[in-house]
Amino acid sequence: MGAEDNAKNPVEDLADNAKKTFGQADDDEDLKAAGQGDQIKTHSKDGKERTENLLDE
Structure with a gap:
């Protein structure tokens, strides 16, 4: 996994959190x-990348 992937995950996490927060504020259960x-998917991807990086060491 490259540095680009590691940099992209926090940005994705922020976007996912914003979507969840707007859904809460707007009382939109679907959003x-x-x-x-999306947050679960991003956190899973991050964990996978961290595990792969540890195995590569």
């Missing part, structure tokens, strides 16, 4: 759920 799902 809130989509943001939460």
Whole structure:
């Protein structure tokens, strides 16, 4: 995994959190759920990349 992937994940996480927050503020359960799902996906991807980086060492 390159530095570009590692830099992209925090940006994705911010976007996912914003989506979830707007869903909460607007009382939009679909948007809130989509943001939460995206956050889970981003965190899983980040964990996978960290594991791969540890195995490469």
